[in-house]
Amino acid sequence: MKQRSIAVVGGGLGGVCAAVMLERAGYRNVTVFERAERVGGVWHHNTYPGAACDIPSHLYEFSFEPNPRWSRRYAPQAEIQAYVEDVARRYGVTERIRTGTQVDGARWDEDRRKWTLETGAGPHEADVLVTACGQLSVPTVPPLPGLDSFAGPAFHTARWRHDVDLAGKRVAVIGAGCSAIQVVPAIQPIAAQVDVYQRSPGWTLPKMDFEYSDRAKRLFERFPLLQRLDRAAIFYFQELAAAAMTKHRWLMPMFKRIGKRQIDKSIEDTQLRAKVTPKDEMGCKRIMLTDDWYPTLTKPNVEVIVDRIDEVTPAGIRAGDGVERAYDAIVLATGFATHGFVAPMEIVGAGGRSLSETWAEVPRAYLGLSVPGFPNMFLLYGPNTNGGSGSVISTLEAGSNHLIAALREMDRAGADRIEVTRSTAERFDQEVREALAGTVWHAGCTNWYVDANGNDPNQWPWLWSTYRRRTAQLEPGAYAVGAPERERELAA
Numbered sequence: 001m002k003q004r005s006i007a008v009v010g011g012g013l014g015g016v017c018a019a020v021m022l023e024r025a026g027y028r029n030v031t032v033f034e035r036a037e038r039v040g041g042v043w044h045h046n047t048y049p050g051a052a053c054d055i056p057s058h059l060y061e062f063s064f065e066p067n068p069r070w071s072r073r074y075a076p077q078a079e080i081q082a083y084v085e086d087v088a089r090r091y092g093v094t095e096r097i098r099t100g101t102q103v104d105g106a107r108w109d110e111d112r113r114k115w116t117l118e119t120g121a122g123p124h125e126a127d128v129l130v131t132a133c134g135q136l137s138v139p140t141v142p143p144l145p146g147l148d149s150f151a152g153p154a155f156h157t158a159r160w161r162h163d164v165d166l167a168g169k170r171v172a173v174i175g176a177g178c179s180a181i182q183v184v185p186a187i188q189p190i191a192a193q194v195d196v197y198q199r200s201p202g203w204t205l206p207k208m209d210f211e212y213s214d215r216a217k218r219l220f221e222r223f224p225l226l227q228r229l230d231r232a233a234i235f236y237f238q239e240l241a242a243a244a245m246t247k248h249r250w251l252m253p254m255f256k257r258i259g260k261r262q263i264d265k266s267i268e269d270t271q272l273r274a275k276v277t278p279k280d281e282m283g284c285k286r287i288m289l290t291d292d293w294y295p296t297l298t299k300p301n302v303e304v305i306v307d308r309i310d311e312v313t314p315a316g317i318r319a320g321d322g323v324e325r326a327y328d329a330i331v332l333a334t335g336f337a338t339h340g341f342v343a344p345m346e347i348v349g350a351g352g353r354s355l356s357e358t359w360a361e362v363p364r365a366y367l368g369l370s371v372p373g374f375p376n377m378f379l380l381y382g383p384n385t386n387g388g389s390g391s392v393i394s395t396l397e398a399g400s401n402h403l404i405a406a407l408r409e410m411d412r413a414g415a416d417r418i419e420v421t422r423s424t425a426e427r428f429d430q431e432v433r434e435a436l437a438g439t440v441w442h443a444g445c446t447n448w449y450v451d452a453n454g455n456d457p458n459q460w461p462w463l464w465s466t467y468r469r470r471t472a473q474l475e476p477g478a479y480a481v482g483a484p485e486r487e488r489e490l491a492a
Contacts, residue, residue: 003029004407004416007117007126009103009345010034012041014132014380014396016084017062019093021400024064027407031126032093033119035102039088041134043081048160048179048331050186051077054207054289058227059234059391062087066227068220074209074289105346108375113416115376127416130403131342132380132396135458138337138344142174146312147330154312154330157183164329168192172317172325174309175333177202181288183333185296195303195325197317200446201275203259203282207289235464241389242463245283245440252440256282266294275304284445287389335448341382349374350419362455366428366478367471369402370420378403383457384432386449390464402471409474415482424478435461 006027008015011034022030036044053060057070060080065087071079088094098121105118106129115129139156141147147154155161157179167190173180176198188194212220220227244251259282267273276297278285297304307320316326337343341363347355350373358373365371368385369378380399381392410418436442436456441449449458460467 003027004127004410005029005125006031006128006130007106007115007124008032008130008132009106009117009342010041010132010134010380011036011039011097011099012043012132012134013084013393014041014134014399015039015097016088016093017393017396018130018132018380018400018403019096020062020064020087020091021397021404023091023093025404025407027404030093030096031124032097033101033103033117033124034097034099035120037100038085039097039099040081040084042158043077043084045158046160046179047077047162048157048183048186050182051179052182052209053080054178055238055391056230056234058231059238060393062393063397065090066224066231068224068227069217070212072209072211074207103345105348107348108350108377110350113376127376128407129347129377130380131345131347131377131382133342133345135336135341135381135386139332140335140337141332142334144174144309144312149314150312150316150327150330151314152328152330154332156332156334158336166191166329169328170316170326171195171329171331172197172327173331173333175199175335176304177333177335178286178288179335180333181290181293183331184302185290185292188296188299188302191301193301193303195305195327196297197305197309197319198275199306199308200280200285201278202285202288203256203278203280204262204288204290204293205255205259206262207291209291235390235394238389238391239463239465241287242387245387245389246435246461246463247438249438249440252282255287259287263294267298269298272297272304275306280445281440281443283440284443285447341379347374347377349377362451362453363457364425364429366420366425367399367402367467368460369399369471370425370479372420372422372425375417375419378406384460385467386458387460387464394464395467398468398471402474405472405474406479409479409481413481418479418481420479421477424475432461 008018011032015032016039019030019032038044053075056073057075061067067083102120103117107116115126117124139158153161153164166187169191170193171191172195173184174197176196184194263277305319309317309319311318316324318324353373363383365379365382368382380396385395406418439461441459450456
C-alpha cells in the first residue's frame with residue numbers, strides 16, 4: 001500500500017514526538033511545519049532568565065529516549081531545547097521538518113479525501129492532518145492603558161529582550177505566576193529595584209531542585225533501571241496530586257499545609273505574608289514549584305504591589321494607590337492565550353464549516369484528539385488534555401499512540417477516511433463536563449482553565465494513567481472508517 005502522507009503543524013515537543021513515533025511505527029511520509037527558525041516550541045521561545053521545567057527531568061523526557069545526563073533534577077531551558085533537537089537528529093526526522101514555515105490554514109477536500117494546507121512556502125497536500133500547536137504558544141499582552149507610551153523597553157517573558165541589560169535598572173514585573181516566580185529570583189541580584197505587580201497570589205510547593213553529581217549521571221547511564229524507577233516514582237506522585245485535584249479532594253489539605261508552611265518559614269513580615277498567602281482553594285489555580293520565590297520577595301530591592309494598575313505612563317506605572325513609580329523596563333509575565341488550540345490557523349472541515357465556528361461556544365474534542373466533521377485530523381494536546389499535574393510529554397505520547405492506532409485501522413480497512421462519530425464525541429463531552437464539575441478547578445477562583453461562562457476546555461478530570469489507557473486503542477464504533485458518517489447513515 002502506498003504510504004499515506006501526513007502533515008504535522010508545529011515543531012515543538014508535540015511535533016517532534018509525533019514525527020519520531022510515526023517513524024518508529026513505519027509511517028515515514030511525514031512533513032512537519034514549524035514557523036520558528038528551529039524546533040523546540042515553548043523551549044525555543046521562552047529564554048528568559050531562570051527558565052526551567054517544573055516537572056522533574058526524568059519524567060519530562062520521551063519514554064523512548066531517556067537522558068541520563070540531565071544536569072539538574074529540574075532541567076533548565078537550554079538543556080531541554082538541546083534535548084528536543086538531539087531527539088529529532090537521532091531519529092532522522094530533522095530533514096522532514098520545514099522550519100521558518102508558518103501554516104495559515106488548512107481545508108478538507110471531501111472529493112479527493114485530502115487536506116490542503118496554506119503555508120508560507122505555498123500549498124501543501126496531505127492525507128492526514130495533525131496539529132501540534134501547543135496550548136502555551138501565543139503570549140497574552142494585557143490591555144494596560146498607556147502601555148504603548150512607555151519610553152523604555154516593555155516585553156513579554158516569552159519574547160525576552162536579551163539586548164536589554166537589566167543590571168542596575170528599575171524593573172516592573174507584571175504577573176506573579178509560573179514565569180514570574182522563575183524570572184524574578186534570576187534578575188533580583190543584578191537589578192536596582194524589582195517591583196512585582198501581583199493580581200492574586202497562587203499556591204506553591206517546595207521544588208527541592210538540586211544539581212546531579214557526575215557520579216549520579218554515571219549511575220543512571222550504567223544502570224538504566226535506576227532512571228526508570230525514578231521516573232515511575234515521579235509519575236505516581238503526580239498521580240497522587242491529580243487524584244487530590246479531581247476525585248479525591250480530601251487529599252488536598254495535606255498539600256495546602258506544606259504550601260502554607262513554605263510561606264510562613266520564608267517570610268517573617270506579616271504584611272508581606274498576607275499579600276502572598278492565597279485565599280483560593282489550593283489547586284484551583286495552577287500550583288507552582290519554587291525554592292526561591294518567597295526568599296527573593298524579602299530582599300530589600302523587591303516590593304510586591306497588589307494595587308491594580310491604573311495606567312502605564314512614559315516614565316513608569318501609576319497604580320491604584322495613586323503612586324507613580326518610575327521604571328527603566330517593564331517585563332510582562334502575563335501568560336498565554338490558552339484556549340486557541342490551533343492558533344493562528346484557520347481550519348475548514350467537511351461541508352465548509354470552520355473549526356472556529358464549531359468551537360464558537362467552547363473547544364471540544366473526543367479525548368482531546370478528534371472533532372466530528374473534521375476527518376483525518378488529530379489534535380495533540382488538544383481540549384481537555386491538560387492537568388494540574390503530570391508531564392505534557394506523557395500526554396503527547398498517548399495522543400501519538402492514538403493517532404497511530406487510527407492509521408492502523410485505516411490500513412486494515414483499506415480506507416482513506418476516518419472520523420470520530422458525533423454520538424461518540426457528544427457522549428465523551430458530557431462525561432468530561434460532569435467529571436469536571438467536582439474538581440478543584442471549579443472551586444470558585446479565577447484561573448486560565450475556566451472561561452467567563454464557566455466552561456473548562458483545558459483540564460483532564462481524571463488520572464493521567466486513565467488518559468494513557470483510553471487513548472491506547474480505538475474504542476469499538478468510536479470512529480467511522482471509510483465513507484462520511486452522513487453517507488453511512490443514509491446507506492443504513
